[in-house]
Amino acid sequence: MRAVASPCLEDRVVKTPSPISTHSRRWLAGSLAALLALGGSILTAAPALAEEIAPAAVASPSLTVTPADEVDPAVENTFTVSGTGYVGAGAANGAYVLLGDASIWSGGGPLVASGWLGLAWVPAGSIVDGAFTTTLKVPAGSFDPAKSYVAATSAAHGLSVTDRSLDAFSPITIAQPTPPEPVADPVLTVSPSTEVDPAAENTFTVSGTGYVGAGAANGAYVLLGDASIWSGGGPLVASGWLGLAWVPAGSIVDGAFTTTVKVAAGSFDPARSYVAATSAAHGLSVTDRSLDAFSPITIAQPEPEPVVPTVSVSKTSGLDAAGEKVVVKGTGFVPNAPATNGVRPPLAGKFAGAYVVFGSFAENWKPSAGAASSARVVDSQKWVVDAADVAAIGGAAAGAVAIGADGSFEVELTAREFEKALAGGNYGVYTYAGSGAKVPAFETYTPVSFATVEPPKPDPGPGTGPVAPIASGSLSWGVSGAFRDYVVGSIAKGSISVGSGATQSGGLFQFGQTGGTYSQVTGTGTAAYAGSVRFTGHGGLLDLTFANPTLRVTTPTSGVLEVSANGSRVDLAVVDLARGSKSLVNGATRIANAPVTLTAAGAAAFEGYYSAGGALDPLTVVIGTPGAAPAGNSGTVATSSAAKASARVVPATPPSTTGITLDPATLAALAAGKQVTVTVDGFQPNEADIMVVVYSTPTVLARDLVADANGVVTWTGSLPAGLEPGDHTLTFQGSTAKGIRFTVSAPAGLCVVTDATLDWGFKTSFLQYLESGIANGQWAVTGASEQDGVFGFAGGTGSIEAESVRGVVAFPGSIEFTGHDGALDTTIANPSIEFVGNDEAYLRLDVTGTTQQGQPVTATAVRFAALDVEGALERAGDALVGTVVPAEFTEEGAAAFGTYAGGEELDPVSFAITLPADCGIEADASKPEVQPAVADDSTAATTAAEGPAAWLIWLLVAVVALAIAALVAFLILRSRRSAS
Incomplete structure (x- = not known):
């Protein structure tokens, strides 16, 4: 402020505090500028200073x-x-x-x-x-x-x-050279191999070396039986062997194996030749001959049966009593010194031969039994001796006949009624040792009778008509309804045929009578019938023929049913005639619905399918005169109706990537896993069995589509869950192939699964069948558990989309089913649950091995079973749970397993899938969102400065600031003093 003169007080001057002088202001400004420059220099130099002070970088290669x-x-x-x-x-x-x-x-x-x-x-x-x-x-x-x-x-x-x-x-690491494929050089040994006792049960130890190469991929079959069954060089003949074993590939170590084969007593015929043999196993037994090998087995020959002399006479009844020539032939009259040597001349000490005579002998006539010569009255006689001794006994005139070296002879005698016949004696042809020898084996008797003149028959008189003929006989029997169903069922997949005169009607096999000795008076005897019924199945492993049954009625209330089982006669069953309904029909005896019980021998004939004491179907028999079987069907009368596994091979790569046109919305929905309808043309009119397959990894979505009359086929469905993000191809395959490419994006909102469990009994009836005497099988689990026929899998992992409930949860572990002496060997492994939505899910499996029909199978992640999850899924805490969810075979599962048809019921499935706690829950908007720190350049620079020299930099900055503040305060104070 400047001074102002007062009008009243002209001499008084009022002063205000003086501002800082111009000089001071200039000095202050210069000082401040210098200080600011100094501070700026310090700040500018700070990074360099920090860099100089920071430690040197350390290499960490x-x-x-x-x-x-x-x-x-x-x-x-x-x-x-x-x-x-x-x-x-x-x-x-x-x-x-x-x-x-x-x-x-x-x-x-x-x-x-x-x-x-x-x-x-x-x-x-x-x-x-x-x-x-x-x-x-x-x-x-x-x-x-x-x-x-x-x-x-x-x-x-x-x-x-x-x-x-x-x-x-x-x-x-360098790839190692692929070792050369080993070449099979099978060498087979068997023990015992010589002098095998056919009367005892034999256990053979069969060993092999050189069983390597592609032919050994499925292991090897070891067989033992008649050498004529199969000699290699062509597909293995599966039936007729006495014993068979399968050596799995895992049991062949460095090309070597040892196994045992048991053969029941009485199985060997010493007159035949036998071998142990090997072949590649399962499907390779048809195509691969590299493991064909043989080792001979010789059977101990029985001790020679003592030669039993036998005699036949050309005519033994109705002879002319006045005299008739008969020819007598003998065999087996061989020397057995000293027993057959004579004890009196002319052949004392030499083979005495035999007398061959016609005469009248007493009941007890044999010299060896001490009978006197008076017990033997001879009318016509020959003496058979060694050719060298014929002259010694007077030659042919004396009745001498040369005997063959094998003890055979042929002579002619005259048989007649003669006056000197022994009272009460028996006419006949007799033989016994000559020259006083006593040889029981040479003593034979063949009765002879003479014709008699029948008196004229009296006139029967009026009123007597002809006797009514007796009805022809037949035997009607179903064998076993359970066995018939099994043969033509989905497991054996076989057939039943009748032949050799037999027929079939109403489930019964009918046989016509050929003869018998049954007496209605005694109620006992036999009734024989003709015809055969054959059961086949399991691709030829089951082949059983029952033929020519005979009913032996041992008492009026019981009988035995005897049949020819695969060529051998066997007492198959006991028949309870007392519980049957007995009646006379046109003179024939009829017994209806008599219970039939399997014998031990019958159980063996059934090849172990049933046990002794088991009930078979009831039997109805008519015992009458010979006749044909009742009218009915012949030939093949029943065959399996089970669905046949498709033989179509799915290409490993898409056969086409063009030909299907979809609008953008449908294509996007397809890629997103939603249900879509796709229509494709270009197929044959009404063409069937069109497949829908998605790639990259081929997965069959349908295989039984049918085109309409214009060759247009329509499919409605969705892609399997779990397709990897990326490019894929949907194809329709039939007489032509068409496809379309699409891209699967990585799904959002995935809930990662790190723990899940799965419990499943597979199919209870199949497990029971596997353990039965039919399959004689078992199962083995790896990486899983089993309790009371329920298989448990744990450690499931995968992911599920929270919104769409699409995803896959996979489990480790496998189950191997084996049976039928190795013909069945199927492994199911790595189960996974594929969710296609809240109302659709599948159980996927890897299926490998061989089916019951011996067909190889390799299927990966096949949709094995459809799961009925609609309304069955629930959240229990953090878990997605399905309890006793119904399951049934898909067509793909049935084709892979090879036993059942699509739609066949499987055991229900239970699972528990642990989900993250926040799975399917949106973030709460009321909560502040915490942003993660981002290390930008400025942050990095600041961080870099916060090293060991940071305190020094900030100390200098603080000193400069204090200096500036002090200078400003000093100048203001100075200016105020000057003003005052």
């Missing part, structure tokens, strides 16, 4: 090389080598990158410069933030698969000798 595994030594390889952490003083000259034998140099000392297969120098300017990438080429043939190789780095130039900070290594 990390090296990677691509390719690193299974490098092909036969081709030129280009390796991409990358490194990080290449900083510090050691990186001043860059880095050497080397590739070669790991034994050349292992670091820790000066770099060895020679011997490397490849070397590159990465200059310092090419290492950015400690990182680099370079390539090395190595010519074909440089690698030795027997050696170890590495990619390596070292400090470059002179530092390669002195600085070890950049020494780093990354191993490289």
